[in-house]
Amino acid sequence: MYVAVKGGEAAIANAHRLLAETRRGDTSVPELSVAQIREQMALLVDRVMTEGSLHDPDLAALALKQARGDLIEAVFLVRAYRTTLPRFGASEPVETGAMSLRRRISATYKDLPGGQVLGPTFDYTHRLIDFALAAEGEAPVAAEAEPLADAAHAPRVTDLLGRDGLIEPSAPDDGTPPGDLTREPLDFPADRALRLQALARGDEGFVLALGYSTQRGYGRTHPFVGEIRVGTVAVEFVPEELGFSVPLGEIDLTECQMVNQFHGSAEVPPQFTRGYGLAFGQSERKAMAMALVDRALRAEELGEPVGAPAQDQEFVLAHCDALQATGFVEHLKLPHYVDFQAELELVRRLRAEHAARHAAPKAGTEAEMQEAAE
Amino acid sequence: MPHPNPADRQPEASDPVARRAVMALCGQARPEELHRALAQLGAAEGAEDLRPPETGLVMTRGRIGGDGRPFNLGEATVTRAAVRLPGGATGFAYHLGRDRAKARLAATLDALWQVPERRAAVEAALAPVASRRAEERTAQARRIAATRVNFFTMARGED
Structure with missing residues (x-):
C-alpha cells in the first residue's frame, strides 16, 4: 500500500530542471526539431500513436522529444493530453479495401489482383549497419516505374477467399455501436470489438510475445499471413450540424489478415478462420502480433480447447496496456x-x-x- | 457554441458531393495554400465565428476483418471551425490535426462556396491544391510500382 508523503518540493523542482537540461544533451550538437522526429523516426512516431491510441504525428513526435525517446513515457504524455480534449464523436468505419496502398504483400498467394508491392520495407535487407548514414549526404532517389493497369484495384485477400466460401465471413455490422474501453472499464468476457480495441492500443512487445507463444505451441492456430497492407485511408465523420459525412483527411494504417486453419464442426463445414490486426501508421509487427492474438482469443468461440495464456482474455487484456503495466510496476519506486x-x-x-x-x-x-x- | 439542432440544418441546396470534394481539398491543402486561395478570392474579411475553432477528438473506427462489425481503433485529433459571412452564408471545417487557423480558413472557403455565384471561383482558387496532390499521388504511385514483385515458386526436388 502506498501512503502519501510530503516534502521534497525544491529537490523535485530541481530534478525536473536537471531533466530538461539533460534532455537537451550536448549543446554543441544541434537540437532535434519535432518535424525531424516526425519525418525521420516515423516508425517510432507510429508506435506512439498506436499505443497512445491517438492519431497525431506531430503530437507523438513532440511527446517523444519530451520523453527523451522513452516510448512508454511518450505514450503516457499522449494519453494524458487526450483527456484534456472533448470528444466530437466517432468516425465512419474506415474502408481498408479502398486503401491507397504503399505496401501490400501476401504469404498465401503469389499472384493477386492488384499485385504484391513491397513498398519501403526492411524485409530482404541484410541487416548490416550502414555506416554511410553516419555521414551526412543526399538520400538516394527511389526508382520509378509505370504502374500496371490493375494497381488501383487491390481487393482484400480475405474477400477473394470469401467468394468461394473457403473462409468464414466477418460478423456482419448489425448497427450496434461498438463498446469503448475509454468510456466503460473493460468487463469480462469482452466481445471481439473490445478485444481488438484493447489489443490495438496494447504494448507491442507484450502482444508480440503472446503471438509468438501461439506459434510455439501455447494455443496453436496454424496461421498464414493472408495479407498485410499499408497505406492511406480517408477518415469520414458525420457532424450533427451538417448531417452528411465530411472528409476529415487521410491517415496511414497497417492492416494484417491472418488466415488460420479450422477443421469445422457438426454445423460448419471446414473453412479457414481469421485473425485481424489494425494499427496506425506503418506498424507491421504490431498488426501481425495483434492478428495472432485476436485469433487465439477466439478459441472458445470456435470450440477449441482453452488453456494457453494467449487464449485467456482476462490475462491478455488486463495486462496488454503498457501504461497500466508501467503505472503499477513503477509505483513501487515511490516512497513506501x-x-x-x-x-x-x-x-x-x-x-x-x-x-x-x-x-x-x-x-x-x-x-x-x-x-x-x- | 451554438447547439446543433436538426431543424436548423442547412437546406441541401448545394450538391453535397461537390461540397465534400471542396472540403476534402481544403483538408489536404497546406495552410499557405488556403491563405493564397482566400487572398485570390479577396473576400475573407468580415467572416465571423459561428463557433471559434476548437480542437477535439474523433474516435477512429475500423471493421473486424476489414469488412465486419465496427470496432474502435483509436482516437484522432480533429479541429473544427464554423464561420458566417456578412451575406449570411455559413461554412464548416473538420480537419485531422490541431491547426485552428487552417480550420478557420477552410470554413471560410466552405462558406464562400455556399454562395452560388462564387462557387466556380472558389473551386478555381483551390485547383492548384488538386493538381499538386495529383502530381504527388502519381509520383508516389510510380515509386511504389517499382517495388511490385513477382515471386516464382521453386519446384521441390522430391515432387
Missing part, C-alpha cells in the same frame, strides 16, 4: 516508508522468535507446544 516499516517490524519480531527458539531448544519446544495449544 510506512508500509515498509510495518514489514520491518514483523520481520524483526519473527526473527526474535526464531532466535529464541534456537537459543533454547527445550524452551522453544515448550513455546511451540504452547503455540499449538493456543
Whole structure:
C-alpha cells in the first residue's frame, strides 16, 4: 500500500530542471526539431500513436522529444493530453479495401489482383549497419516505374477467399455501436470489438510475445499471413450540424489478415478462420502480433480447447496496456516508508522468535507446544 | 457554441458531393495554400465565428476483418471551425490535426462556396491544391510500382 508523503518540493523542482537540461544533451550538437522526429523516426512516431491510441504525428513526435525517446513515457504524455480534449464523436468505419496502398504483400498467394508491392520495407535487407548514414549526404532517389493497369484495384485477400466460401465471413455490422474501453472499464468476457480495441492500443512487445507463444505451441492456430497492407485511408465523420459525412483527411494504417486453419464442426463445414490486426501508421509487427492474438482469443468461440495464456482474455487484456503495466510496476519506486516499516517490524519480531527458539531448544519446544495449544 | 439542432440544418441546396470534394481539398491543402486561395478570392474579411475553432477528438473506427462489425481503433485529433459571412452564408471545417487557423480558413472557403455565384471561383482558387496532390499521388504511385514483385515458386526436388 502506498501512503502519501510530503516534502521534497525544491529537490523535485530541481530534478525536473536537471531533466530538461539533460534532455537537451550536448549543446554543441544541434537540437532535434519535432518535424525531424516526425519525418525521420516515423516508425517510432507510429508506435506512439498506436499505443497512445491517438492519431497525431506531430503530437507523438513532440511527446517523444519530451520523453527523451522513452516510448512508454511518450505514450503516457499522449494519453494524458487526450483527456484534456472533448470528444466530437466517432468516425465512419474506415474502408481498408479502398486503401491507397504503399505496401501490400501476401504469404498465401503469389499472384493477386492488384499485385504484391513491397513498398519501403526492411524485409530482404541484410541487416548490416550502414555506416554511410553516419555521414551526412543526399538520400538516394527511389526508382520509378509505370504502374500496371490493375494497381488501383487491390481487393482484400480475405474477400477473394470469401467468394468461394473457403473462409468464414466477418460478423456482419448489425448497427450496434461498438463498446469503448475509454468510456466503460473493460468487463469480462469482452466481445471481439473490445478485444481488438484493447489489443490495438496494447504494448507491442507484450502482444508480440503472446503471438509468438501461439506459434510455439501455447494455443496453436496454424496461421498464414493472408495479407498485410499499408497505406492511406480517408477518415469520414458525420457532424450533427451538417448531417452528411465530411472528409476529415487521410491517415496511414497497417492492416494484417491472418488466415488460420479450422477443421469445422457438426454445423460448419471446414473453412479457414481469421485473425485481424489494425494499427496506425506503418506498424507491421504490431498488426501481425495483434492478428495472432485476436485469433487465439477466439478459441472458445470456435470450440477449441482453452488453456494457453494467449487464449485467456482476462490475462491478455488486463495486462496488454503498457501504461497500466508501467503505472503499477513503477509505483513501487515511490516512497513506501510506512508500509515498509510495518514489514520491518514483523520481520524483526519473527526473527526474535526464531532466535529464541534456537537459543533454547527445550524452551522453544515448550513455546511451540504452547503455540499449538493456543 | 451554438447547439446543433436538426431543424436548423442547412437546406441541401448545394450538391453535397461537390461540397465534400471542396472540403476534402481544403483538408489536404497546406495552410499557405488556403491563405493564397482566400487572398485570390479577396473576400475573407468580415467572416465571423459561428463557433471559434476548437480542437477535439474523433474516435477512429475500423471493421473486424476489414469488412465486419465496427470496432474502435483509436482516437484522432480533429479541429473544427464554423464561420458566417456578412451575406449570411455559413461554412464548416473538420480537419485531422490541431491547426485552428487552417480550420478557420477552410470554413471560410466552405462558406464562400455556399454562395452560388462564387462557387466556380472558389473551386478555381483551390485547383492548384488538386493538381499538386495529383502530381504527388502519381509520383508516389510510380515509386511504389517499382517495388511490385513477382515471386516464382521453386519446384521441390522430391515432387
